[in-house]
Amino acid sequence: MSSGLPIFADPLRMKQRTEAVNGPTRGVVAVLRDDEKYLMIRRAEGEVAPGWWCFPGGAIEDGETEEQALVREVREEVGLDVRPIERIWTWNRDDGLLVLTWWRSELLGGVLLPNPDEVAEARWMTPSQIESLPKVLASNREFLRLHQRNP
Secondary structure, three states: OOOOOOHHHOHHHHHHHHOHHHOOEEEEEEEEEEOOEEEEEEEOOOOOOOOOEEOOEEEOOOOOOHHHHHHHHHHHHHOEEEEEEEEEEEEEOOOOOEEEEEEEEEEEEEOOOOOOOOEEEEEEEOHHHHHHOOOEOHHHHHHHHHHHHOO
């Protein structure tokens, strides 16, 4: 699956093509659920895929575990404290340059306060609300389709 963006409009993909010798970029995605709603973010201008909706998460930094990266990314993006519970899915972009690991996560505390440098908007949404959005990253749509069939 692709990122949902054409190659020429995907700065992350273009950057990764030049860094392919180092292997794929690895990232984590937090699946936070409150009853039937998931926490979703709309990416801020200046970020990769600005204006696109996705689950919170981001790249794993050197020396971090997946769990540490997940906790850091969610705190940086939306000000929430989370605990990774279990790895539930892995998504590989079709060009092999991006691998995302999806984690069911528990909300521990904090106040939902999007970091405007990274997140334009954050909201709790049902799967049908997410599916109705015009700009949702392809990996997120795929996750929802699979998750609805196999909760």
